[in-house]
Amino acid sequence: MLVTLKDILADARDNHYAVGAFNVIENVMLRTVLETAEAKEAPVIVMGLAADLEGAGWTYIAGLAKLAAEYHNIPVCLHLDHCYDLDYIRQAVDHGFTGVMYDGSSLPFDQNVKMTRAAVDIAHPHGVSVEAELGHVGGSNLAETRHVESVLTEADEVTKFVELTGVDALAVSIGTGHGVYRSTPTLNIERLVELSRAADVPLVMHGGSGTPDDQVKNAVANGITKVNVFTEERMAMFRGLKEAAKLQRVDPLPEDQFGPISRALADLVAEKIELLSSDGRAALTIANS
Numbered sequence: 001m002l003v004t005l006k007d008i009l010a011d012a013r014d015n016h017y018a019v020g021a022f023n024v025i026e027n028v029m030l031r032t033v034l035e036t037a038e039a040k041e042a043p044v045i046v047m048g049l050a051a052d053l054e055g056a057g058w059t060y061i062a063g064l065a066k067l068a069a070e071y072h073n074i075p076v077c078l079h080l081d082h083c084y085d086l087d088y089i090r091q092a093v094d095h096g097f098t099g100v101m102y103d104g105s106s107l108p109f110d111q112n113v114k115m116t117r118a119a120v121d122i123a124h125p126h127g128v129s130v131e132a133e134l135g136h137v138g139g140s141n142l143a144e145t146r147h148v149e150s151v152l153t154e155a156d157e158v159t160k161f162v163e164l165t166g167v168d169a170l171a172v173s174i175g176t177g178h179g180v181y182r183s184t185p186t187l188n189i190e191r192l193v194e195l196s197r198a199a200d201v202p203l204v205m206h207g208g209s210g211t212p213d214d215q216v217k218n219a220v221a222n223g224i225t226k227v228n229v230f231t232e233e234r235m236a237m238f239r240g241l242k243e244a245a246k247l248q249r250v251d252p253l254p255e256d257q258f259g260p261i262s263r264a265l266a267d268l269v270a271e272k273i274e275l276l277s278s279d280g281r282a283a284l285t286i287a288n289s
């Protein structure tokens with residue numbers, strides 16, 4: 001069933017686990033994520049970046065996700081990942097997304113507040129939850145043409161930010177980065193504990209890919225309730241793709257081509273669900289939402 005970001009994260013916050021948030025840009029990805037989550041009885045967030053939703057993507061991904069969410073007996077949130085333009089928030093609301101992220105983390109504090117508040121004013125009247133970002137999770141952009149340093153989130157800004165914007169979830173910067181890590185990250189758990197105390201909304205970890213498992217577990221134990229994964233999905237699918245490319249037949253069946261990709265992705269999704277302790281949580285989340 002389709003649920004809001006706010007509802008799916010509420011149970012996670014109460015029970016100290018995190019919901020996996022997986023980017024999906026094609027049917028194979030969407031189906032693999034949802035089927036794996038259902039097999040694990042886990043609530044799950046599927047999300048798209050505006051760039052991947054351009055053109056027919058809005059209709060295809062949103063249409064598929066909404067239909068499939070009703071078919072699967074787990075809570076599913078359809079979420080717009082990193083968005084810098086209010087027009088995309090409107091698009092997402094129009095297409096039935098149940099969560100959106102407005103990312104003003106590169107803006108000065110006041111500007112971030114102003115724009116995030118505007119996103120909340122668009123989304124909330126339609127029952128759509130809003131995630132924002134304070135501090136800045138750096139790392140590589142998707143094309144790997146730019147690398148930006150992270151700026152840790154300040155606890156004293158968090159309370160004020162949440163109050164002024166009315167957001168439902170907050171992405172914080174505690175030492176992770178987007179893309180493939182150049183060196184192993186060390187999360188600032190002390191800072192996370194302060195942030196968790198300062199915020200009365202669920203906290204989100206971006207750059208979940210490649211962060212050592214024990215550190216992710218520690219972050220979840222200390223207040224992270226949503227963990228974004230995209231880089232590791234791409235790496236898993238690429239392993240599957242290389243496996244499929246070993247086929248000798250000139251006209252391999254679709255299943256032989258997409259199967260290895262889907263299975264590699266499914267293994268990763270299952271692994272993440274277990275790491276975040278969201279397995280077996282689906283029924284509880286449904287009961288509480």
Ligand SMILES: [Zn+2]
Pocket residue numbers: 082178206207228
């Ligand atoms: Zn991110």
